Amino acid sequence: MGEITLRNFVQTKLQIFCDRLASCNTFEDLHDFIEGLRGLFEVEHAVYHAANRKGEPFAIVTYSNDWANYYEKEKLYRVDPVVLNAFQRFHPYDWKSLSWDSKPARLMLVDAIDGGVGNQGISIPVRGPNGELSLFSLSHTASDEYWLRFCEDHMQMLLLGAHYLHQKARSIEHQGVNRLYTTLSPREVDALTYLGTGRSRSQVAEHLNISEHTLRVYIESARFKLGALNTVNAVARAVSNGLINI
Amino acid sequence: MGEITLRNFVQTKLQIFCDRLASCNTFEDLHDFIEGLRGLFEVEHAVYHAANRKGEPFAIVTYSNDWANYYEKEKLYRVDPVVLNAFQRFHPYDWKSLSWDSKPARLMLVDAIDGGVGNQGISIPVRGPNGELSLFSLSHTASDEYWLRFCEDHMQMLLLGAHYLHQKARSIEHQGVNRLYTTLSPREVDALTYLGTGRSRSQVAEHLNISEHTLRVYIESARFKLGALNTVNAVARAVSNGLINI
DNA sequence: TATCACATACCCATAAATAGCGAGGGTGTG
DNA sequence: CACACCCTCGCTATTTATGGGTATGTGATA
Numbered sequence: 001m002g003e004i005t006l007r008n009f010v011q012t013k014l015q016i017f018c019d020r021l022a023s024c025n026t027f028e029d030l031h032d033f034i035e036g037l038r039g040l041f042e043v044e045h046a047v048y049h050a051a052n053r054k055g056e057p058f059a060i061v062t063y064s065n066d067w068a069n070y071y072e073k074e075k076l077y078r079v080d081p082v083v084l085n086a087f088q089r090f091h092p093y094d095w096k097s098l099s100w101d102s103k104p105a106r107l108m109l110v111d112a113i114d115g116g117v118g119n120q121g122i123s124i125p126v127r128g129p130n131g132e133l134s135l136f137s138l139s140h141t142a143s144d145e146y147w148l149r150f151c152e153d154h155m156q157m158l159l160l161g162a163h164y165l166h167q168k169a170r171s172i173e174h175q176g177v178n179r180l181y182t183t184l185s186p187r188e189v190d191a192l193t194y195l196g197t198g199r200s201r202s203q204v205a206e207h208l209n210i211s212e213h214t215l216r217v218y219i220e221s222a223r224f225k226l227g228a229l230n231t232v233n234a235v236a237r238a239v240s241n242g243l244i245n246i
Numbered sequence: 247m248g249e250i251t252l253r254n255f256v257q258t259k260l261q262i263f264c265d266r267l268a269s270c271n272t273f274e275d276l277h278d279f280i281e282g283l284r285g286l287f288e289v290e291h292a293v294y295h296a297a298n299r300k301g302e303p304f305a306i307v308t309y310s311n312d313w314a315n316y317y318e319k320e321k322l323y324r325v326d327p328v329v330l331n332a333f334q335r336f337h338p339y340d341w342k343s344l345s346w347d348s349k350p351a352r353l354m355l356v357d358a359i360d361g362g363v364g365n366q367g368i369s370i371p372v373r374g375p376n377g378e379l380s381l382f383s384l385s386h387t388a389s390d391e392y393w394l395r396f397c398e399d400h401m402q403m404l405l406l407g408a409h410y411l412h413q414k415a416r417s418i419e420h421q422g423v424n425r426l427y428t429t430l431s432p433r434e435v436d437a438l439t440y441l442g443t444g445r446s447r448s449q450v451a452e453h454l455n456i457s458e459h460t461l462r463v464y465i466e467s468a469r470f471k472l473g474a475l476n477t478v479n480a481v482a483r484a485v486s487n488g489l490i491n492i
Numbered sequence: 493t494a495t496c497a498c499a500t501a502c503c504c505a506t507a508a509a510t511a512g513c514g515a516g517g518g519t520g521t522g
Numbered sequence: 523c524a525c526a527c528c529c530t531c532g533c534t535a536t537t538t539a540t541g542g543g544t545a546t547g548t549g550a551t552a
Contacts, residue, residue, distance in 0.1 A: 087488075088375050091413055127373035128336045133488065156402060163405070167337055185528060186350075189324070196482035198475025200508065214530050216510085221528090229444025230538095231509075232478050236442035236492045239485040242333030245297060246482040349520090431498060446538065460500050462540085467498090476508095477539075493552100500546080508539065514532075521526085 014157035016040060021161075021168050027060070030169060034060045041138060041154065044118045048165060049135040051083060067115030076111075079104040086125040086135045092159060094151060095121035096144070120147040124162035128170060129242050136162035182225045184243055191218040196235045196246040260403040262286060267407075267414050273306070276415060280306045287384060287400065290364045294411060295329065295381040296419075303329070313361030322357075325350040332371040332381045338405060340397060341367035342390070366393040370408035374416060375488075382408035430489050434468040437461055439490045442481045 017040065024030050030048065037046040044062075051057040057077050061068050070076075077083045081098040100109055113119060118139040126134050136158070140147065184192065187208075194204040201219070205212040219231055228234035238244045263286065270276050276294070283292040290308075297303040303323050307314050316322075323329045327344040346355055359365060364385040372380050382404070386393065430438070433454075440450040447465070451458040465477055472487075474480035484490045 090372065090374050091409060126336065127375075127488075129334050129373075132491070156406060159409070160402060160405060163337060183348075186324075187529065195478055198479030200476075202508085210529085211531055213532060217530080218528095220510090230446075232441055232481050233444030233492075235478050236481050236485050239482050240492045242330075245333065246479075246486045433499065448538085456499080457501055459502060463500080464498095465539095466541085496549100496551080498548080498550100500548100502544080504542085506540080506542105508537105510535100510537070512534085512536100516530080518529075519527085522524095 013040060013154075014160060017157065017161045018164060021164060024168055025172070027172060030172065031060050035062055037138070038062055043138045043140040043150075045116075045137075045139040047135070047137040047139070048169065049077075049083065049137065050166075050169060051077070051086065051133045051135065057083070064116050067112070067117065070111070070115065076108050079108050081105050082121065082123055082137065083135065086123060086133055089125055090127060092122060092124040092151075092155060092162075094147070095123065095139075118142070120144075122147075122151050122158070124158050126162050126166040128166065132170075134162070134166040134169060136165055182241070182243070184222055184225060184238065185218075188218045188222040188225070189238075189244055191215055192222055192235050192238045193244045193246070195219070195231060196239060196244060259286060259400075260406055263403065263407045264410055267410060270414055271418070273418060276418065277306050281308055283384070284308055289384045289386040289396075291362075291383075291385040293381070293383040293385070294415065295323075295383065296412075296415060297323070297329065297332070297379045297381065310362050313358070313363065316357070316361065322354050325354050327351050328367065328369055328383065329381065332369060332379055336371060336373060338368060338370040338401060338408075340393075341369065341385075364388070366390075368393075368397050368404070370404050372408050372412040374412065378416075380408070380412040380415060382411055430468055430471060430484065431464075434464045434471070435484075435490055437464040438468055438481050438484045439492070441465070441477060442485060442490060442492045 017037075020033055020036060024033050034046050034048055038044065046062050048060040049057055050059070059068075059072075063071075071080075079102075081100060081102075082095055085093060085098050100106055118141040120142050121137055121139040123135050123137040126136065128134070138154075138158070140150070142150070190208055191204060194207055195201070199207065201215055202212050205215040208215065219234065222228075222238070223231070223234045226234050226237045228237050235244070239246055263283075266279055266282060270279050280292050280294055284290065292308050294306040295303060296305070305314075305318075309317075317326075325348075327346060327348075328341055331339065331344050346352055364387040366388050367383055367385040369381050369383040372382065374380070384400075384404070386396070388396070436454055437450060440453055441447070445453065447461055448458050451461040454461065465480065468474075468484070469477065469480040472480050472483045474483050481490070485492055
């Protein structure tokens with residue numbers, strides 16, 4: 001049976017969106033796909049942006065190379081309210097609703113419009129299991145009225161499409177990467193969970209009503225299963241893989 | 247302008263969904279709302295399940311008190327594939343697509359159907375900014391064909407509805423409480439990231455070209471920001487909140 | 493201009509985790 | 523009936539982490 005696909009219950013545009021997406025197998029394909037969205041939605045620009053708070057984000061854009069390179073070189077994603085806000089929200093948002101008050105943000109805005117980015121924009125954040133965040137955005141030059149109408153008309157398919165796009169990007173990213181497929185025993189889960197909440201081994205042992213030595217066995221076997229070097233690593237991996245919840 | 251509402255671009259059922267939801271101000275209201283979904287979607291049960299690292303999950307269910315209490319008392323959410331899988335996915339999933347192979351899962355399944363849960367179910371996970379996870383589920387007793395059709399017909403509105411529901415639950419939960427959105431400094435991120443990969447403090451310090459003592463300051467300030475009790479807890483929380491990636 | 497967050501550096505005593513050895517009983521599957 | 527895996531308990535020695543201090547310079551921000 002497998003995961004439910006979205007293909008069967010969407011109207012034309014989203015259907016086209018999904019059909020095109022389905023045929024993507026590489027990031028180059030995905031780039032072409034994103035390019036194609038300009039025509040599909042009749043907007044100037046489309047962006048897929050995958051962010052993890054720390055490092056250099058990965059992005060597929062339709063902007064000019066000049067602007068894209070400048071953006072990346074200047075690490076503007078650390079300033080860009082569109083990106084920063086994504087970390088605090090889970091709902092789609094119009095770029096107008098963001099706070100452009102800070103000095104660097106205002107500067108960026110001027111550069112951005114200069115660089116060909118439209119004056120209107122909408123972003124849909126999609127969060128994956130590991131706190132990974134992708135951002136699907138459309139940008140256009142238009143009046144507020146036109147843009148509001150556009151957002152209203154397309155919100156549904158954008159939300160669905162963003163999910164689907166993120167799923168595809170993930171599947172491409174994890175191609176060939178043998179994802180950790182581990183199951184922890186209940187006691188191992190207990191052990192790592194309570195360790196993850198900051199308790200010491202002795203406290204955890206007491207909490208679980210077992211000896212500290214027994215607890216240690218669980219930690220070690222969990223560490224072995226997860227291929228972790230130490231407890232910190234084991235807990236981090238377990239959380240990262242959704243095996244435990246802190 | 248503010249956040250874009252979904253109310254303007256949805257069909258009847260979702261419109262009703264949103265209208266009803268909009269008038270909810272407390273968790274009691276939300277419970278009534280969830281109850282009302284049974285009629286709206288013509289299914290036997292609806293569930294809103296919010297899981298956060300705090301431990302005990304919060305759930306609003308339409309199941310019998312017997313089953314709900316049993317489920318909570320036995321901490322079946324630690325076994326329930328429906329819940330566990332939510333931590334690994336971000337797309338809606340049919341309960342049939344889950345792995346029910348493990349012994350506790352099979353036992354639970356028998357108890358669940360005995361407890362009035364339908365043989366079919368669908369869940370839509372929605373992730374919030376801080377790694378918080380909510381799960382919106384519908385359950386029904388029906389044939390595979392019927393249920394597949396139901397899912398196809400309702401997928402869109404369920405995905406949208408789940409987002410909206412999560413937003414509402416969040417707004418009720420955080421009424422008056424201004425939640426602390428932690429930001430880690432780049433160095434703190436570095437420190438926790440490398441610690442999370444299993445390196446010792448001395449190794450991390452060497453890797454970052456700083457003294458171990460400096461590193462310790464980062465760890466401590468990160469711990470303070472995250473309200474963590476120790477390094478393990480800090481790394482776990484950072485991973486859980488999507489602040490670092492292992 | 494004053495303050496605050498950040499990055500950097502150090503000492504010392506104690507608490508905690510790890511590595512290296514052991515052992516036995518239970519349960520379920522091929 | 524093995525075999526694998528889970529749960530339970532023990533010791534010793536060494537390495538690492540933590541918490542208590544103190545201090546300087548820088549850059550941004552208010």
